[in-house]
Amino acid sequence: MQLICWNRFAAMVQQRVGVIPEELLEAGGGEVGCGHGVALQFWMAGARSSVTVPGGPAGRPSGLSLCTGRVASTLSMAGAPELFVICGTCGSEVSGYVTECPYCGTRLRKRAPKIERPQRAPEPPVRRKRSLPSRRAGGALKAHADLGRRPVVTIALVLAIAVGTILVSAFPVADVGVVGPIDGEWWRVASAPFFTTNVWYAAACAVTVALFGGLLEQRYGHLVVLAAFCLCGMGGIAAAAALETVPLALGANGAALGLLAIWAVRPVLALRRGGGSGADLPGVAVLALVLLLMPVAVEQASPTAGAVGLLAGLVCGLLAVRR
Numbered sequence: 001m002q003l004i005c006w007n008r009f010a011a012m013v014q015q016r017v018g019v020i021p022e023e024l025l026e027a028g029g030g031e032v033g034c035g036h037g038v039a040l041q042f043w044m045a046g047a048r049s050s051v052t053v054p055g056g057p058a059g060r061p062s063g064l065s066l067c068t069g070r071v072a073s074t075l076s077m078a079g080a081p082e083l084f085v086i087c088g089t090c091g092s093e094v095s096g097y098v099t100e101c102p103y104c105g106t107r108l109r110k111r112a113p114k115i116e117r118p119q120r121a122p123e124p125p126v127r128r129k130r131s132l133p134s135r136r137a138g139g140a141l142k143a144h145a146d147l148g149r150r151p152v153v154t155i156a157l158v159l160a161i162a163v164g165t166i167l168v169s170a171f172p173v174a175d176v177g178v179v180g181p182i183d184g185e186w187w188r189v190a191s192a193p194f195f196t197t198n199v200w201y202a203a204a205c206a207v208t209v210a211l212f213g214g215l216l217e218q219r220y221g222h223l224v225v226l227a228a229f230c231l232c233g234m235g236g237i238a239a240a241a242a243l244e245t246v247p248l249a250l251g252a253n254g255a256a257l258g259l260l261a262i263w264a265v266r267p268v269l270a271l272r273r274g275g276g277s278g279a280d281l282p283g284v285a286v287l288a289l290v291l292l293l294m295p296v297a298v299e300q301a302s303p304t305a306g307a308v309g310l311l312a313g314l315v316c317g318l319l320a321v322r323r
Contacts, residue, residue, distance in 0.1 A: 153222045154213035157229055158206050161252055164194035165202040173197065177250040177300070178241045189241060193233040196251040201298045208256035208287060212263045220320065225259070232258020232312045236305030249302035254309025257291050260284060261313025266321055 085096045089106040099109050164176075173179055177192040196202045209229070217225040229252075236254025241247045264284050270276030292310070294301040 149218060151214040151217040151222075151225070153225045154210060154217050157213060157225075157255075158210045160194045161202055161206045161209070164191075165196060165199060168195045168197055171195075173250070178237055178247050178302075179250075180246060180248075182241050182247075186238075189234050189237045192237045192250055193229075193252040193255055196298075196300050198251070198298050198300060201251055201253075201294060201301060204290065204294065205252040205256045208260055208291065209252060212256075212259040215263055216259060224320075228258055228262055228313070228316055229255045231316070232261075232309035233305075235312055236302070236307075236309035239308040240302040240304040243304055244302070247302070248300060249305045250300035251298075253291050253294055253301050254305040254312075256309075257288060257306050258309040258313030258316070260288055260291075261310050262317040262320065264288075265314060265317030269321060 083096050084093050085098075085108055086093055087101040087104065087106055087108065090101065090104040092101060092103045094101050094103070094108070097113060099111060100107055168176065173195070176188065176195045178188055182188065196205075213225050213229070216228065233252050233255025236258075237249045240249040264281070267276050267278060267281060271278040271281070288310070292303075292306055295303040295306065
């Protein structure tokens with residue numbers, strides 16, 4: 001009788017701390033025994049039974065044992081996950097997701113319980129929106145600046161210089177270039193940068209335009225290169241026709257120096273601020289010096305056109321950097 005009272009008191013204490021569910025204690029009438037098919041007892045030395053204990057506090061006593069019967073059926077109906085198992089050999093509390101006891105090696109079950117994973121609905125594929133080119137104020141479409149853009153304007157200008165050098169022999173030089181006074185024929189100012197009879201002079205100008213025109217076109221766009229060529233090249237020819245007593249101006253030395261100057265402004269300013277290496281500047285300076293001294297070797301190269309083109313390029317480069 002004292003043992004039954006002691007077991008009943010212990011079972012009530014375990015129910016209070018949350019080890020034994022209240023409905024199990026009520027199912028047995030608060031008594032420990034086999035009444036109503038429920039048996040609750042403490043682990044005794046030499047016991048050889050293993051039962052599943054539902055998940056609970058990590059500090060639960062490992063000696064607690066729940067006999068099979070209505071207890072197991074009630075736990076199964078409750079649907080509580082089996083987090084801990086008491087080994088029937090050594091009495092240690094081990095995880096319910098192992099098949100062998102890590103302390104004594106006793107086989108607890110044939111296979112680990114299957115973990116149910118929630119099924120997720122397949123995610124729909126993400127469609128990327130096709131970006132359209134933005135519009136400028138004038139309504140023209142502005143292409144995206146990327147590495148794949150070809151310098152079409154620069155290529156066209158270089159081809160025009162090459163074709164003009166080849167076809168110059170088919171026309172009188174005075175009809176396509178500034179040779180002597182203009183006499184109102186200002187269209188010769190526009191054609192003069194593309195014609196020259198000196199192949200080496202034309203090659204030096206074409207290479208410079210191709211190099212720096214391509215770099216500027218990828219950075220600023222097509223229209224900027226075209227406008228810079230017209231301003232520096234044709235502007236230099238116009239200045240030579242207006243300032244020189246007997247003007248003689250053929251070739252694109254003014255345009256080549258202008259494009260070179262526009263490109264060189266940014267690395268020079270970066271070098272002064274300590275933010276650039278300036279490794280390309282010596283070669284650029286040598287090329288600019290060759291073009292400036294070209295009038296000494298080639299009579300058709302106007303020094304006025306070269307100097308005006310260089311100054312115009314420096315001004316345009318400063319304006320481009322401040323944007």
